[in-house]
Amino acid sequence: MTSRLIIETDQLARAFGDVVAVDGLCLQVRPGEIFGLVGPDGAGKTTTIRLLAAIMDPTGGSARVAGFDTVTEPEPIKRRIGYMAQRFNLYGDLSVWENLNFFADVFEVAGSERRERIERLLNFARLTEFRDRRAAHLSGGMQKKLALACTLIHTPEIIFLDEPTTGVDPVSRREFWGILTDLHLEGITLVISTPYMDEAERCSRVGLMYQGSLVVCDTPERVKAMTRGELIALWPSDPRRAKDILARHGEVLEVQTYGDQLRLFVRDAGSAMGWIDTALAAHGVEVLEMRPTRPRMEEAFISLIQGRMASEGS
């Protein structure tokens, strides 16, 4: 069983003084997966990735990556992984080509293999025509692609990506995910943290982190199925009043707002479509549009976090 897992943590914990960033984390990743770590800011995603990349020691528990212990055997791990930190961490005063070459030296990739791989990665990241440009002068999206290319120079078994697409425009984001999907198809294991729910949907499995531990860890489909009741999308004439009215209604489990739109979790969508109209009309709020819909990761995520917060509060 253990041999089937490429990453396995046991009660992994890391505290910074009084602040516990990662708290008894039990995580299992299978080879070839795209594993998504999602969660609000400060949930412990970055610390988790650093612990797994063996560049930070835990204060409790243990982790095995590619069969090695992160504390006692960090070096074999570092030969087998690629790590892309959240901040741009290449050398801005070196060109694209020089950065790739530097990491090729660091990972002891030499000879014809080295030339071949650098060409392939430049092509892969669509950076061939920018090879002589200094990394600092690349756009944000190109910098991310270069950083990814540098982590791939030694063909790692596992790649850790800490919020790789934060601050990247939608077009570059799509392109970046195209590259990640190609890597996934090559059989590389990807562990990626992201604040974007649409990215979470692309993962094989997602782990939802909250306050240092996993709230759920499953496939996106199953996570979405964890929400209670059925979902209705509603566009009322006065969203704020409508929210107050509906939140008090016994049939409504949860109300989330998205701009002018309300998303209601109700026990039964069919009957709700009938009474919502009248309930709002009684208070002078008009229904502009209303339809039953399927929950997205975003609703599931907010619902699960709110549920967790409510259970902590009581």
Next chain:
Amino acid sequence: MNWRRVLSIMRKEWWHITRDRASFVLLMLSPVLVLVTMGYAFSVDIKDVKIGVLDQDLSQLSRAYLAQLSSSGALRLEALPASLSEVEQLLMRGQVKAVVVIPRGFERDLKAGRTGAVQVVVDGTDPSTAGHAIRHIGSHTEHFAAQQVGDRLARLGISLNRLEPIELRLRAWYNPSLRYTVSMIPALVGIVLSVPAMAASLALARERELGTLEGLIATPIGRTELIAGKLVPYMLAGLLSVPLCVATAVYGYNLDFHGNLWLYLALSAVFLFATMSIALFISIFAKSQQVAIMASMIIFLFSGFFMSGLLIPFALMGPLLKLEAFMFPTTHFVIISRGIFVKGVGLGELQGYSIALVGIGVVFMALTVLMFKKKL
């Protein structure tokens, strides 16, 4: 240890140095700039101290004494005040640094065989100039007094060839005219060659601050490789500025270089290794560039000036301070630099200091490699 990796880090580091114009200028030219500015600041050989004389006697002998006082270049007779209040004004305005008061009855007392009294008032706010004035006024006065004794003996029919039984013949070897620059400039090279070490300390702290170190420690790079790759380019940069410093001293300050230039370069390299080791050791603990620069400035500039025997002689230091000075590379290099530059001595005479530098370098380098952790 993979040499290819070390070379790659060295090349990368060299690119950092040469591509950032500010850091290139700082590293290559600042030693010379610092040497020029500090050299001038420290090389004020005191001469021409302005003095005033209040002659209340207005006699033949007082005139002769006055002439004696202004007979050398050390003192310059600037004013002849007429009253004590005028004397005070001169000192207040800083127009003179010392005033000699010749009292009424000066000639009469001397001729009658009594002791003539002369008062010297100095500006105590500037002790080094005051000291200089006192020394020279004193020696002129002694000379004048000896003449008076001779004259009186001659009147009594006793003639002597020499008045002083022992004559002091002072000869300052290696620096015959006791020029301050001759001793200061070679010593200051020890300060300015700390600049590359400060830059190295800054370089590691910058990688930490920018987050590039986070990327590096996630790779199989060895810590020895990383430290060596950082050390060598900055040592090279430092070595390149050594000939510039020597040229500045020789052509800018008219110093003679008496020793072997190759030995000087070799021992400079050893010195750079020692300072670099300390600087990199500091940057392990420095979480930001500010901390790194403050710490290395305190260590290399503050201690460099005050603990290395450059400004404050060892004789004045307590045993603890002496021990601290011994552990500090600039202390040894100041002696080496003065030795080779001014005295022209060889490795034989400088063996102890050179071994001390190697020791300091090796100890701190070992500590740096041991304490550098590939962890955040």
